[in-house]
Amino acid sequence: MSYTVLKFIHISSVILSYLLFLTRGIWMIHSSAQLQQRWVKIMPHVIDTVLLTSAITLTVLIQQYPLADAWLTAKVAGLLLYIGLGITAFRFGKTYPIKVGAWIMAQIVFFYIVLVALTKNPAIFL
Missing domain, CATH: 4.10.860 (DNA Excision Repair, Uvrb; Chain A)
Structure with missing residues (x-):
């Protein structure tokens, strides 16, 4: 997979993760029943798995690592x-x-x- 595609996946998952976090927080503030929907409980884990996987792959690809950089x-x-x-x-x-x-x-x-x-x-x- 190319660096450009991988970075696009990473940035897209960052945006999706934040938007869902923001939305869930607004629902929490308003005590919305939306927070109890099944997809709301599952999607953060799916998105964050893609985010973390792309992050780890990017660090290997660019050869920059936590504790070293x-x-x-x-x-x-x-x-x-x-x-x-x-x-x-x-x-x-x-x-x-x-x-x-x-x-x-x-x-x-x-x-x-x-x-x-x-x-x-x-x-x-x-």
């Missing part, structure tokens, strides 16, 4: 934080303010990851 290390660390915040927002947050706060913080972390990807600079705010 600072920008990729920052992306992986950001991803772990993003996942933790997402789990807090949608599963383990005990109160409504904690859920919403985790959802908002996850979006901030998401945009940090995107900025690091675009600039290849983990210290974008310095």
Whole structure:
């Protein structure tokens, strides 16, 4: 598979993943029954599997790896934080303010990851 096609798959899955995360958060805020639909529970896992697979394949293809390249290390660390915040927002947050706060913080972390990807600079705010 070519680099261009792989990068397109990766970027497309990033966009789909974020849009679904955003939508689920809005539904959570409005206590929508939409959150209980089967596809809403399955699709994030499908999209994120494509996203992670394309990310790993890209790192091998461009021969840049977390712990060896600072920008990729920052992306992986950001991803772990993003996942933790997402789990807090949608599963383990005990109160409504904690859920919403985790959802908002996850979006901030998401945009940090995107900025690091675009600039290849983990210290974008310095």
